[in-house]
Amino acid sequence: MTSGTPVLPPDQARERIRYLTDLLTEYNRAYYMEDAPLVSDYQFDCLLEELGRLEAEYPQYRLPYTPTGRVGGEPNRAFRTVEHRTPMLSLGNTYSREDLLEFDQRVRKLAGEPFSYVCELKYDGLSISLSYQDGILVQALTRGDGLKGDEVTANVRTIRTVPLKLPPGNYPESFEIRGEVLMPRQAFRELNAQREEIGESLFANPRNAASGSLKLQDPALVAQRKLDCFLYFLMGDIPSDLHSERLALARSWGFQTGGYYRLCPDLEAVFAYIDYWDKERENLPFDIDGIVVKVDQTHLWPRLGATAKSPRWAIAYKFKAQRVCTRLTGISFQVGRTGAVTPVANLEPVWIGGTVVKRASLHNADIIKKMDVRIGDYVYVEKGGEVIPKIVGVEVSRRLPEVQPFVFSSHCPQCGAALVRKEGEAGYYCPNEEACPPQIKGKLEHFISRKAMDIQSLGEGKVEILYDKGLVRNVADFYSLRYEDLFALDKVFVSEDGSQRTLSFRQKTVENILSGIELSKKQPFERVLYALGIRYVGEATAKILARHFQNMDNLMEAGMEQLLEVEEVGEAIAGSILDFFSREQERSVVERLRAAGLRMEYESKQLSSALQGTSWVISGTFSRSRQEMKALVESHGGKLLSGISSKTDFVLAGEKMGPEKRKKAQSLGIPLLTEAEFMEKIGQGFLQPEKPANPARGETGRLFDDPF
Numbered sequence: 001m002t003s004g005t006p007v008l009p010p011d012q013a014r015e016r017i018r019y020l021t022d023l024l025t026e027y028n029r030a031y032y033m034e035d036a037p038l039v040s041d042y043q044f045d046c047l048l049e050e051l052g053r054l055e056a057e058y059p060q061y062r063l064p065y066t067p068t069g070r071v072g073g074e075p076n077r078a079f080r081t082v083e084h085r086t087p088m089l090s091l092g093n094t095y096s097r098e099d100l101l102e103f104d105q106r107v108r109k110l111a112g113e114p115f116s117y118v119c120e121l122k123y124d125g126l127s128i129s130l131s132y133q134d135g136i137l138v139q140a141l142t143r144g145d146g147l148k149g150d151e152v153t154a155n156v157r158t159i160r161t162v163p164l165k166l167p168p169g170n171y172p173e174s175f176e177i178r179g180e181v182l183m184p185r186q187a188f189r190e191l192n193a194q195r196e197e198i199g200e201s202l203f204a205n206p207r208n209a210a211s212g213s214l215k216l217q218d219p220a221l222v223a224q225r226k227l228d229c230f231l232y233f234l235m236g237d238i239p240s241d242l243h244s245e246r247l248a249l250a251r252s253w254g255f256q257t258g259g260y261y262r263l264c265p266d267l268e269a270v271f272a273y274i275d276y277w278d279k280e281r282e283n284l285p286f287d288i289d290g291i292v293v294k295v296d297q298t299h300l301w302p303r304l305g306a307t308a309k310s311p312r313w314a315i316a317y318k319f320k321a322q323r324v325c326t327r328l329t330g331i332s333f334q335v336g337r338t339g340a341v342t343p344v345a346n347l348e349p350v351w352i353g354g355t356v357v358k359r360a361s362l363h364n365a366d367i368i369k370k371m372d373v374r375i376g377d378y379v380y381v382e383k384g385g386e387v388i389p390k391i392v393g394v395e396v397s398r399r400l401p402e403v404q405p406f407v408f409s410s411h412c413p414q415c416g417a418a419l420v421r422k423e424g425e426a427g428y429y430c431p432n433e434e435a436c437p438p439q440i441k442g443k444l445e446h447f448i449s450r451k452a453m454d455i456q457s458l459g460e461g462k463v464e465i466l467y468d469k470g471l472v473r474n475v476a477d478f479y480s481l482r483y484e485d486l487f488a489l490d491k492v493f494v495s496e497d498g499s500q501r502t503l504s505f506r507q508k509t510v511e512n513i514l515s516g517i518e519l520s521k522k523q524p525f526e527r528v529l530y531a532l533g534i535r536y537v538g539e540a541t542a543k544i545l546a547r548h549f550q551n552m553d554n555l556m557e558a559g560m561e562q563l564l565e566v567e568e569v570g571e572a573i574a575g576s577i578l579d580f581f582s583r584e585q586e587r588s589v590v591e592r593l594r595a596a597g598l599r600m601e602y603e604s605k606q607l608s609s610a611l612q613g614t615s616w617v618i619s620g621t622f623s624r625s626r627q628e629m630k631a632l633v634e635s636h637g638g639k640l641l642s643g644i645s646s647k648t649d650f651v652l653a654g655e656k657m658g659p660e661k662r663k664k665a666q667s668l669g670i671p672l673l674t675e676a677e678f679m680e681k682i683g684q685g686f687l688q689p690e691k692p693a694n695p696a697r698g699e700t701g702r703l704f705d706d707p708f
């Protein structure tokens with residue numbers, strides 16, 4: 001077909017669109033599901049192109065299940081959140097056979113009749129729920145929090161093995177089917193290789209790659225990601241009692257069920273299935289992380305019931321982390337922004353679960369010593385759920401005589417300063433905070449990061465260039481940068497495989513950087529405080545400190561005692577804050593930031609003045625976090641006090657409030673308010689008192705009369 005083909009009149013176009021859509025749907029099914037192509041790739045592509053052209057000409061005739069949807073539709077701005085018709089439960093996990101025995105005994109007891117199991121692979125991807133109406137895929141939802149998920153229909157349409165329209169069959173008019181979206185290992189390897197080439201960050205494993213891909217906003221990009229989908233759970237009114245038969249039915253309707261499942265009459269057969277796949281999983285084209293055991297007789301499912309999170313008729317047996325043996329070729333040290341020195345193992349490259357592992361975590365000096373790991377040793381490397389593989393042991397029998405015990409570096413590998421070890425801590429620190437390059441770079445990167453000053457235009461290696469060229473040595477230097485300092489700066493980055501990438505600052509880049517820096521001056525005080533990178537002062541602590549001390553001066557002048565008055569601040573945090581502000585260099589950085597126009601005052605978001613002029617003490621636990629409760633008091637004009645005294649106007653009394661405090665409040669005649677009463681007071685009441693008040697018994701439904 002060429003672009004010279006005359007456009008058809010509407011009636012014929014409509015007919016042709018329908019014809020091509022159905023024909024290509026059938027071709028797709030034969031290709032992906034039967035592995036038996038009916039036409040050549042070239043013929044298929046020509047017909048698809050013709051269909052695409054007709055649809056562009058007559059979008060009103062485009063069918064919802066059109067195979068052109070497989071290459072991606074319009075980009076989404078954000079995914080809609082949709083409630084699941086039935087919650088998407090998870091599964092109870094076990095790593096031991098004893099747990100399976102227990103599971104079996106419980107099921108036997110509750111079932112009270114003969115039954116059998118179906119064993120399935122536990123696909124390592126992300127769960128998906130597909131809805132079909134009249135055989136057409138109408139909605140795909142991710143699991144989300146189990147109750148609500150993201151609507152990712154356009155993205156799921158690009159997965160070739162997900163049928164967009166089922167051939168005629170005995171399926172219900174409307175039904176849901178659930179399964180797992182995953183990325184096959186080969187596709188994962190190709191994707192990471194491409195990303196490496198263009199200098200993009202790599203996905204740690206196929207599961208992350210699948211989840212990252214399914215959440216892309218542009219279905220056309222998802223279409224290139226070669227995702228796959230296996231279905232394992234048919235829901236609704238299905239004309240079969242047995243789960244295994246339901247899987248077979250789903251298969252006959254055109255779904256990919258994988259065909260790996262087996263009927264197991266008893267636990268012995270279940271164990272045999274587990275043993276088989278524990279060895280064989282290496283050879284699968286995708287990752288699995290265990291086996292799922294399900295009771296086949298679905299009429300027993302309601303009898304067996306479910307906990308809040310998972311059904312009692314199924315259990316997941318997770319494989320132990322995969323372990324391989326390889327040679328430790330060296331140990332290098334990474335220095336973080338706080339000076340923490342982390343040992344990293346360099347390994348002879350080895351395959352574990354579909355990825356090549358060249359580096360692994362070596363924890364800290366104590367563990368190295370305890371395991372007696374030596375360079376040149378054969379070590380066991382394990383890859384569990386976590387992203388970074390770890391060294392779990394040494395094969396001493398393979399140790400060569402010349403291998404020497406490992407001596408942990410006494411000096412910083414980056415700046416040469418003598419390392420220090422803090423009392424009671426396993427790790428070593430480089431104390432040279434002011435001049436150790438990775439520490440300074442780490443601090444600069446922290447300052448611009450998303451949760452701190454959020455200067456996105458400075459990301460991706462640009463900070464490194466600024467540092468290397470000597471333009472930025474501390475965070476205040478960002479605000480002194482001028483156009484002429486930045487224009488035409490460049491740096492060549494060389495990656496491990498020797499490939500090179502040049503980053504250079506053109507006019508647009510420089511303008512973006514400067515406007516990003518300017519914009520950051522509007523960030524609130526609590527972010528500035530967090531961005532300073534004071535050890536132990538995370539995002540939440542920075543908020544608490546900002547609220548408590550109200551401005552930078554108060555915080556800088558606070559002594560140990562005042563710092564400890566803040567409920568959430570313990571000695572470690574207080575000590576670190578004191579240490580930070582005792583350093584002349586840090587104080588001068590803060591002054592320069594102030595002079596540059598950064599915010600040094602806390603601005604509370606005043607929502608109302610419902611609590612204006614009143615003092616509050618919060619005690620006990622609430623359905624919201626304490627921090628949230630405190631913020632609520634303040635944002636409605638209330639003042640927080642740390643202890644109950646005659647200055648207290650109200651006590652916000654949560655659950656588990658200590659009896660002593662309760663007594664004290666009562667003896668001082670201070671009203672106690674429950675969370676629900678408080679919420680009502682500030683105009684956000686929606687919680688009902690647990691027990692309705694009984695006026696006949698003189699109850700008002702409140703602990704005290706409304707004080708307002």
Ligand code: IVH
Pocket residue numbers: 089090091092120121122123124125126127128179180232233292311314316
């Ligand atoms: S059944 C109500 N079967 O594992 C039971 N889940 O840890 C629904 N998974 O959320 C799940 N393979 O994402 C089931 N063959 C399989 C599975 C499987 C992978 C995932 C699924 C689930 C998680 C639970």
